[in-house]
Amino acid sequence: MLRATRILRAGALSGGEIIDRVVLDHGDRHRRRTAMRGVGGTAFLLDLAEPAMLDDGDALVLEDGRLVWVEAAPERLLEIQAPDEHALRRLIWHIGNRHIPAEIGPDAVWIGYDHVLADMVRGLGGTAAEVERPFRPEGGAYSGGHGHGHGSGHAHNHAHSHD
Incomplete structure (x- = not known):
């Protein structure tokens, strides 16, 4: 399964191909490791070194360099x-x-x-x-x-x- 191992914070986004987005409520934005599926169908494993709070406008960096946008539900x-x-x-x-x-x-x-x-x-x-x-x-x-x-x-x- 494709993995996301890094977070690009909203203020640090520059370039990169955004291929999908995940819409998460407050509780689901605090994660370390979980299977996710974007609204466009992209399935991936969020696999961070430690728990992190995902903020609206952040992007998850997939292993191949593509990005999945994080949206606060x-x-x-x-x-x-x-x-x-x-x-x-x-x-x-x-x-x-x-x-x-x-x-x-x-x-x-x-x-x-x-x-x-x-x-x-x-x-x-x-x-x-x-x-x-x-x-x-x-x-x-x-x-x-x-x-x-x-x-x-x-x-x-x-x-x-x-x-």
């Missing part, structure tokens, strides 16, 4: 907003206290859909609207800032600082 989420910055911070604290993955934007927070948490947010004065979009949650304190919430390290060569 839309997911059912709650978009949480608040009437002011203090109220949003308070909601973020309550969400974080439940140890669930969250993507934090300047004016909203996104979490996986959960009707109980939607009710909690509304009870605390916020809004919780169901949306469908790619999910890019914050990493845990020990994950290097990437979208997976556990302490295992991963290889990367991003075009941003981890300071």
